[in-house]
Amino acid sequence: MSVIDKPSSTVNPLREKVTSACSKKLYNDKDCLKIAEFITPLVEDMALDSCVDRKLHNRLEKYELRLNKEYLSEFEKINNIVQKFDELCVKMNSTCTNLSKQMETVKFKSMDLVQKTASLKEKKASIESRCNLINEFLENHSLTAEELRELEECEQTGHLSEFFFKVLERCHEIREDCRNMVQEQGHLAAFEVMENMQKIDDRSHAIICNNLKREFQNLSLDSHQKKQILSKAFKLIQKNDAVFQLAIDQYIASRSQDLLNQFVEINKMAVQLPEGLSEPIKAVSDMLTSIHELTENEKQLFSSICTAENLPEVLDECLKSLVSPFKIRVEQLLSTEKDAITILKMGNILIFYSDKFATLIREESHFTVMLAELIKTVRQVCIAGVNHQVDGLMRKMTAPHYDLLPVPEVRQCLSLYSGLTSVANKTGDVSALLEPERVYEYVLEPLIQTVQLSATRLKSDVDVSVFTINCLTVIRSAISEITAFKKKIEMIDAMIEGNSDVLVSVQVSEMLDKSGVLELYQKFNAVSLNEDKPLSSLPGLETSTVGEALVKFTQFLHVYSGSAQTEDLVIQILASEERLKIRERNTTEFLKVYKMIVERLEEAKNGYENLHYLPIDNVESLLKFETLSSQKEDAAVSSSTA
Structure with missing residues (x-):
């Protein structure tokens, strides 16, 4: 198919x-x-x-x-x-x-x-944030290269600059910030930075201590730049006790030597030249003035660089170097000075400045303690000088002169006493050196004893009393203004009164004897008041005898009151008030005798009715008129003498 x-x-x-x-x-x-x-x-x-x-x-x-x-x-x-x-x-x-x-x-x-990328982004952002924070932290809490270089240069050159202290100030700020972070947040990096800053701080303290000694040299109130640097240095190291004490020791060592040099320079003439010994008061005053001025300057200087509370201790240690040379110098002046008044003035100057230095430094400073020791030495030397001077005057005191005035040695002792007390009065509180009572004890007591002993060389009791009264009144006038010597003045008054009693007794006896009533007074006084017989019937007190005595007495009074040649035993007494007292006492005692005689005459039983006698008032007026005439005569003599 x-x-x-x-x-x-x-x-x-x-x-x-x-x-x-x-x-x-x-x-x-x-x-x-x-x-x-x-x-x-x-x-x-x-x-x-x-x-x-x-x-x-x-x-x-x-x-x-x-x-x-x-x-x-x-x-x-x-x-x-x-x-x-x-x-x-x-x-x-x-x-x-x-x-x-x-x-x-x-x-x-x-x-x-x-998810991981997002997480990584978050971590990255966190890390970047932390990195920024770390960078910012490191930038704010670390020293720059320039600041570190400054520390190195200061350590090598030994020169402290303003920038150096700014670096240290920033270092302290960083350390404090880090400390707060560690305390509040537990910041580990801050702790590490804080430790580093502490090391830098310790290192800076060492740098400061190594260079402070050089900065302390030739320091003065005018060294403004140095003072600013030292002030900042002390402010930084003040919290470190060991370093601060080391700096203080360096300051004391440096300033002590500098103060000693200044003291020697200021007092060069007084310290080195032997002529300075001829003016011991000026030498001591100049030295203390210069030391006080140096101390004031040193106080201001240290206060300007350090606000520590140990200022008195630092000043004390700085002045310690001046203690020995000043003490030796004063002792040298004391060894060559023989005048007690000059020594007392030196002591008062020491007391005056001792109070000043106690206020300026402190009570128990080396210098005030040394001044206290010198004051004790001056007191001993002054007392020894007073005793020596008084003993010398007492040994030289001669027999009283014919005018019965105080001998020159008495005047010299009173001049010594006046000089010592005048120095005491000028300085006020001198109880620590030589009290007025001690001056009296060392000067006037030996003088009074020697005056009494010297008066015994006079043959007449009247001369003894007049000489003693003259000396005692001069002594009393020297202490009359001192209220503390009230009892001593009373004692001298009693001694004057005792000697005045002798003069009154002798004067009244002579007046009674010359007036013819002494025998009459003695017979009247011998008769007992209880006698029953009339006194006119006693032997020697018959009316005729008594009348004759009264006539003689009247004649004496008229002659006594009208004659300028009347013997006055008190005319040689210097003190007019003592002369007046003695004359008044003479009048009083004489009137007592006359009053007693008049009382006997006026008694009817004594049988003196027909006797005529002067009334007591008339006798008193005649005696007072004579006393007034004596006063005028004394005044005329005093004015002519003046």
């Missing part, structure tokens, strides 16, 4: 097309036209015979076969390609499946990576 004859199920598509073309209007069928165009080449060389149809079928079959072969060949190729493609698809499917799985895996991994 040909290909054309096969069942329709297996008919070639071309046959179907040909059949379809035959059943259609070929001239209208495009497919037929195409077939015709296709078949035309096949039948060009064929002759139209009875075999045309078969030939055409053969050709068509061949052509179909050829086409089928070609188709088969191409189909095989396509099949191979399809198989390959299928294999490729299988592989691609497997690959896609794997890729899908891998993509799922990658997807999960990507999601994990995204």
Whole structure:
């Protein structure tokens, strides 16, 4: 069966097309036209015979076969390609499946990576933030290269600059900030920085201590730049007790030597030249003045560089170097000085400055203790000098002169006493050196004893009393203004009164004797008041005898009151008040005698009715007139003497 004859199920598509073309209007069928165009080449060389149809079928079959072969060949190729493609698809499917799985895996991994990336971004942001904080912390809490270089340069050169203290101030600020961070936040880095700053601080303290000694040299109130540097240095090291004490010791050592040099320079003339010994008071005063001025300056200087509370101790230690040279100098002056008043003045100067230094430094400073020791020494030397001077005057005291005035030694002793007490009065509180009672004890008591002893060289009791009264009144006038000597003045008054009693007794006795009533007084006084007999009947008391005595008495009074040549035993007494007292006492005692005689005369039983005698008032007026005349005469003598 040909290909054309096969069942329709297996008919070639071309046959179907040909059949379809035959059943259609070929001239209208495009497919037929195409077939015709296709078949035309096949039948060009064929002759139209009875075999045309078969030939055409053969050709068509061949052509179909050829086409089928070609188709088969191409189909095989396509099949191979399809198989390959299928294999490729299988592989691609497997690959896609794997890729899908891998993509799922990658997807999960990507999601994990995204999460991790986000976490890393957060960590990165946190780290960057922490890094910024750390950088900021390190920038704010660490020293710059320039600041570290400054510390190195200061350590090497030994020169403290303003920038050095700014660096240390910043170091302290960093350390305090870090301490607060450690306490409040437990900041470990801050703790480490704090330790580093502490090391730098300790190192800076060592640098400061190594250079302070040089800075202390030639330091003065005018060294403003040095004072600023030292003030900052002390402020920094004040919290470190060991370093601060070391700096204080260096300051004391340096300033002590400098003060000693200044003291020697200021007092060069007084210390080195022997002529300075001729003016011990000025030398001591100048030295103490210069030391006080140096102490004031040193106090201001230390206060300007350090606000520590140990200022008195530092000043005390600084002035310790001046204790020994000053003490030696004063002792040298004391060893060559013999005048007690000068020594007392030196002692009072020491007391005055001792109080000043006790206020300026402190009570128990080395210098005030030394001054207290010197004051004790001066007291002993002064007492020894007073005793020596008084003993010398007492040994030289001569016998009283004919005028019974105090001898020159008495005046010299009183001058010594006046000089000592005047020094005491000028200085006020001198109880620590020489009290007025001691001056009296050392000067006036020996003088009074020597005066009494010297008065015994006189032959007359009247001269003894007058000389003693003159000396005692001069002594009393020297102490009359001292209220503490009330009892001593009373004692001297009693001694004067005792000697006045002698003068009154002698004077009244002489007056009674010259007036002629002494014998009459003695006889009247010898008769007992209980005598029954009239006194005019007794021997020696007859009316005529008594009358003669009264006439003589009256004559004596008129001569006594009117004569300027009347002997007056008190005329040689210097003190007018004592002369007046003695004269008043003479009058009083004389009147007592006359009153007793008048009382006897006025008693009727005694038988003296016809006797005439002066009234007591008249006698008293005559005696007072004589006393007044004596006072005027004394005043005239005193004015002429003046």
